[in-house]
Amino acid sequence: MLLAACGGSDGNSDTPGSSSGSTSSASSVTAPGGEGSTSSATSHSSLNASSAFSEPASSSSSSGGTESSLSSAAASSATSISRHILFDDFSYSSSNQMPTNGWYVRSGGGGPGVSGASWSRDYVTFLADPTDSSNRLMRMRASTEGSGATTIQSQVTHNGNYLRGTYAARMYFYNDPVSGTDGDQIVETFYTITPLNFSMDPDYSEIDFEYLANGGWGQSKPTMFLTTWETYQPDPWLADNIHTPIVADHAGWRTLVIQVDEDEVRYYIDGALRATHGGKYYPETPMSINFNIWFIEEGLINSTSQRVYQQDVDWVYFADQDILDTREVEAQVEQLRQDGVSFRSDRD
Numbered sequence: 001m002l003l004a005a006c007g008g009s010d011g012n013s014d015t016p017g018s019s020s021g022s023t024s025s026a027s028s029v030t031a032p033g034g035e036g037s038t039s040s041a042t043s044h045s046s047l048n049a050s051s052a053f054s055e056p057a058s059s060s061s062s063s064g065g066t067e068s069s070l071s072s073a074a075a076s077s078a079t080s081i082s083r084h085i086l087f088d089d090f091s092y093s094s095s096n097q098m099p100t101n102g103w104y105v106r107s108g109g110g111g112p113g114v115s116g117a118s119w120s121r122d123y124v125t126f127l128a129d130p131t132d133s134s135n136r137l138m139r140m141r142a143s144t145e146g147s148g149a150t151t152i153q154s155q156v157t158h159n160g161n162y163l164r165g166t167y168a169a170r171m172y173f174y175n176d177p178v179s180g181t182d183g184d185q186i187v188e189t190f191y192t193i194t195p196l197n198f199s200m201d202p203d204y205s206e207i208d209f210e211y212l213a214n215g216g217w218g219q220s221k222p223t224m225f226l227t228t229w230e231t232y233q234p235d236p237w238l239a240d241n242i243h244t245p246i247v248a249d250h251a252g253w254r255t256l257v258i259q260v261d262e263d264e265v266r267y268y269i270d271g272a273l274r275a276t277h278g279g280k281y282y283p284e285t286p287m288s289i290n291f292n293i294w295f296i297e298e299g300l301i302n303s304t305s306q307r308v309y310q311q312d313v314d315w316v317y318f319a320d321q322d323i324l325d326t327r328e329v330e331a332q333v334e335q336l337r338q339d340g341v342s343f344r345s346d347r348d
Contacts, residue, residue: 079335084320084346086160086289087333090138090313091342095124098156101343106155106292113187113294116148123154129314137172138313142293144184146304155292158316160345162192163286166324167207167258168333171291172312175213175222175251180307185216185299188311190256192287199233200240205283207265209256213309216296222249226267228277244275253314257326271326289316 092098095105106119123142129135144151169190176182187210194205206229213222227243250269257268264278293311301307317333324332336344 079331081332081335082319082322082324085332085344086158086162086318087315087336087341087344088158089136089315089337089342090126091136092126092138094126095121095156098124102158102160102345104157104159106157113153114144114148114151114297114300117144117151117153117295119155120152121154123152124156135314138291139310140291140293140313141308141310142186142295143306143308144295144300145306146300146302150306151295151300153292153294155290155294158289160289160318161286162289162318162320163283164260164262165321166317166319166329167192167260167289168317168324168326168329169256169291170253170314170333171256172253172314173211173213173250174310175249177307177309180305181301181303182307183214183301184307184309185212185214185296186293186309187212187216187296188293188309189291190313190316191290191292192258192283193290194283194285194287196232196234199235200231200238202231203285204229204231205285205287206241207258207260207283207287209258209267211250212296213251214299216299217245219245219247221247222251223247224250224269224274226275226277228265228281228283230281242277242281244277246274255326255330257324257329259323261323268326289318291316 088101088103098105105121105124107121109116109118123140125139125141126136127139129137138156140154140156142151142153171188171190173188177184189208189210191206191208191210193207194203196204206227208225208227208229210225210227211222212219212225215221215223217223217225224246225243226246227241230240232239232241244267246269255268255270257271259266259268260283263282264276265282266273267275267277291311291313293309315333317329319329319332
């Protein structure tokens with residue numbers, strides 16, 4: 001659930017489903033590799049493999065590298081950059097440098113995730129790209145020893161009042177912990193969000209990529225949840241959203257793109273359209289851009305040994321009012337890098 005922080009919310013909503021008693025609807029959606037349905041305002045207990053995309057895992061680069069998917073044509077000639085953008089190449093040496101560029105690195109407590117867990121700035125670090133010494137990556141970690149008091153998570157937020165346009169990020173998702181026993185229900189994310197001012201606030205907005213490497217929310221296999229929110233009530237829990245679960249292994253480097261167009265939200269993974277949401281779920285209010293990694297409440301395995309999970313982020317990009325496809329985003333990112341730009345925000 002959400003708690004306020006730094007003028008925005010502390011994190012994405014704890015589940016994409018709703019409490020029992022809410023209605024559900026389904027509409028057909030098409031995605032390469034499988035068929036499925038998009039569920040609206042349903043409880044996770046009602047989700048099963050028949051209500052999710054199920055597709056074979058696609059190939060991905062090995063852990064720790066950034067094998068570029070940019071076309072040689074895009075990289076060989078100058079590319080025009082959208083007029084008003086946010087771009088961050090995450091070329092920092094410490095998370096202490098991030099606030100200079102408008103980032104809030106979360107600390108303290110609160111949801112989402114395991115009750116009693118904390119958020120640590122120390123769990124946001126930067127490292128050289130193992131395959132490209134000129135590039136750097138942001139690494140975010142989460143760890144637990146099986147209780148709220150021993151659970152530490154991480155989150156970064158850019159409060160820039162973003163709405164219509166194209167959101168994109170290049171992320172490395174991990175299926176296994178980097179240390180300790182596997183099995184915890186971990187959530188690796190890229191999302192946008194508006195603070196919830198009161199229960200069932202009609203002006204609330206949220207758009208989520210959430211990768212559950214060990215399943216959860218009614219799924220037993222690795223699943224990517226694509227969720228667009230109308231609103232929710234924290235206590236007792238009641239959610240009003242539309243979500244598309246894609247049951248597939250997404251480990252490795254993935255380019256994530258969200259197009260917030262005039263009346264619909266479109267989700268792309270590696271250039272393939274995976275979900276289209278609209279109607280009352282279309283966001284009405286400006287949002288912040290966020291990454292976090294956290295554990296699902298009641299999703300921890302029965303073990304007191306420490307487990308450490310992580311996700312890596314290569315870059316994040318937003319083009320205000322411009323609707324770009326994945327190749328256009330990648331071409332602009334490559335051009336910015338060729339121009340020596342590590343951070344740019346010129347939306348004012």
